[in-house]
Amino acid sequence: MNDQKQFYELFPNLEEGLYEELMKYGDVKEIPAGTALLKAGQTIRSTMLVLDGIVKLYQEDDEGNEFFMYNLQQGQACAVSMICTYQQEKSQVTAKAVTDVVLLTIPLEYMDKWLSKYKSWHYFVIKTYRSRYEELLKTINEIAFKNMDERLEFYLKKQVKQFGKHVKLTHQEIATDLNSSREVISRLMKKMERNGWIIINRNSFEWIKD
Amino acid sequence: MNDQKQFYELFPNLEEGLYEELMKYGDVKEIPAGTALLKAGQTIRSTMLVLDGIVKLYQEDDEGNEFFMYNLQQGQACAVSMICTYQQEKSQVTAKAVTDVVLLTIPLEYMDKWLSKYKSWHYFVIKTYRSRYEELLKTINEIAFKNMDERLEFYLKKQVKQFGKHVKLTHQEIATDLNSSREVISRLMKKMERNGWIIINRNSFEWIKD
DNA sequence: GTTTGTAAGTAACCATAATCACAGATAATA
């Protein structure tokens, strides 16, 4: 992290000593878009804090189908890597850099050390768990109770919130995230366009509703 | 809890002082089957440890549909109540006693106090989060990638694991848990019976496969 | 034993979304 001040803003309310240790023992990594950060079945040896960019978490099944769960952005940490790091367990999910990403990776041993040493780290870990757990609850809610059109709307809105009104995604990419098919997404998006919610461009769309 | 020894077995590896405080400040409650322990939208003021019985966690939508997530049994704690207690937040899920249940409820203030004081409590809280998070991942996996027949099989097997080969559930109850309809469950279970997986009785079924 | 309530079985039909099969559109590259 070249700009230390920004770090304080991204992760506020940590103790002074903890900031120092984070700087000292954390490893800043710049990762190009598209890189897989975490693969299902992999054993994890470090926890990740996102300093910049977007990291996407999703599940994969044995036939290669995907299902999007949630994105991480700057100031957030990967609960899965914390959980797995903690008990040296294997990941059940996949994480991928959606944009170029800057990460602070923290070697496993400090996870535990800091938990006893810094109360603020403790709060941070718990807060991370809580937020991710709640994201999963929302995801379950969508898929359990809603039809494809509603799920698509929810998904697109989430993207718009993260990337702005103009989102760069192909219909195929959206279909993959929702574990649907390209044709279904094209049809539903065309309907949204007819209803004046979006404008469809090649490789992207623009949200114009509200 | 009348049998203190059992408590040590249910929640092993806690510090001696913590056991004492749990006994002293925790409140043992005996709750009849069917009682709602946690309602969506409710603010929570205590954390629950399950000493005996089965507690079911599920989501509800605005139209009253339900969707089963997972069961808690003895030796497990309610991650939702921990999460919510911690930040005085509202529950997004519903918890209900499936059988008669014995709970140890812990007032909010001790959650925080013990986190700093007892390392073992700390581990316990983290372990609880981790297990529940993983349950949700499994749930998402089921609903995202699998058809009703496979989901039903997974669900029934889970019940069998908890309650034994002879499970007391009506088709309607199963349908509600899977957010499906009674007719669909009847159809699929009849097929399972024809394939020699189960025997269907009124109000219950028996798992005979494997 | 008859009534009543609840559970389960089943057929017919319908809705949603997945799949198949193209056709056109747009952008990159030869």
Place this chain on the structure above:
DNA sequence: TATTATCTGTGATTATGGTTACTTACAAAC
């Protein structure tokens, strides 16, 4: 400019599971 690759649009077909509408089965209450 022509060629190729990728993306999008759309109709037709199919599969899954939800809905409607009964019927049958069982068991408790009268």
